Amino acid sequence: xxxxxxxxxxxxxxxxxxxxxxxxxxxxxxxxxxxxxxxxxxxxxxxxxxxxxxxxxxxxxxxxxxxxxxxxxxxxxxxxxxxxxxxxxxxxxxxxxxxxxxxxxxxxxxxxxx
Amino acid sequence: xxxxxxxxxxxxxxxxxxxxxxxxxxxxxxxxxxxxxxxxxxxxxxxxxxxxxxxxxxxxxxxxxxxxxxxxxxxxxxxxxxxxxxxxxxxxxxxxxxxxxxxxxxxxxx
Numbered sequence: 491x492x493x494x495x496x497x498x499x500x501x502x503x504x505x506x507x508x509x510x511x512x513x514x515x516x517x518x519x520x521x522x523x524x525x526x527x528x529x530x531x532x533x534x535x536x537x538x539x540x541x542x543x544x545x546x547x548x549x550x551x552x553x554x555x556x557x558x559x560x561x562x563x564x565x566x567x568x569x570x571x572x573x574x575x576x577x578x579x580x581x582x583x584x585x586x587x588x589x590x591x592x593x594x595x596x597x598x599x600x601x602x603x604x
Numbered sequence: 605x606x607x608x609x610x611x612x613x614x615x616x617x618x619x620x621x622x623x624x625x626x627x628x629x630x631x632x633x634x635x636x637x638x639x640x641x642x643x644x645x646x647x648x649x650x651x652x653x654x655x656x657x658x659x660x661x662x663x664x665x666x667x668x669x670x671x672x673x674x675x676x677x678x679x680x681x682x683x684x685x686x687x688x689x690x691x692x693x694x695x696x697x698x699x700x701x702x703x704x705x706x707x708x709x710x711x712x713x714x
Contacts, residue, residue, distance in 0.1 A: 523702055532610075532692055532706035533648070540700050548701060580647055584702070589655075591636070595647035 633698030
């Protein structure tokens with residue numbers, strides 16, 4: 491998980507509460523992504539960013555918001571938490587230089603909404 | 605139709621055999637294709653990427669891409685018990701979104 495940090499590692503929220511999941515990378519990667527992974531499933535794209543100031547919706551954006559004011563930070567905001575948002579959240583960054591791909595995933599944030 | 609589809613699995617192979625994992629995608633504008641390994645409770649790790657039609661080899665791993673058929677595969681030669689994991693396929697779409705399949709769980713039996 492070198493280069494991408496996520497906080498917190500684990501959080502319990504009550505229904506209706508809000509929180510921000512933090513993601514920071516120090517590799518100057520332009521592309522950043524937020525995913526959620528439910529047990530036994532693949533990763534579903536929530537939001538992504540191709541550079542500072544630019545964000546786009548993924549497959550499952552409802553109930554979430556993001557911002558990308560700097561290249562390094564890409565926080566994910568959950569408003570009015572619901573039990574359906576119980577999941578593991580991964581942040582990732584990527585770059586492609588000279589035909590070679592570099593990608594890193596953070597260690598994940600486990601969220602439980604009760 | 606899901607954007608990225610993988611063999612539902614699970615897949616079991618004996619140690620030393622070739623494991624074959626398959627993936628299809630729907631966005632014809634996709635240009636970059638990736639394979640990841642994810643151990644239980646851990647984050648995904650990029651193991652192969654491929655941009656052009658044909659084969660790309662890296663050690664025991666070979667990625668194969670056929671854009672006309674919208675098909676990408678991963679072969680693992682001389683499979684080891686340590687290769688037991690979930691393998692995820694992902695596609696970089698025309699809008700630069702990185703979309704994953706649901707994954708295939710591989711077990712290599714000693």
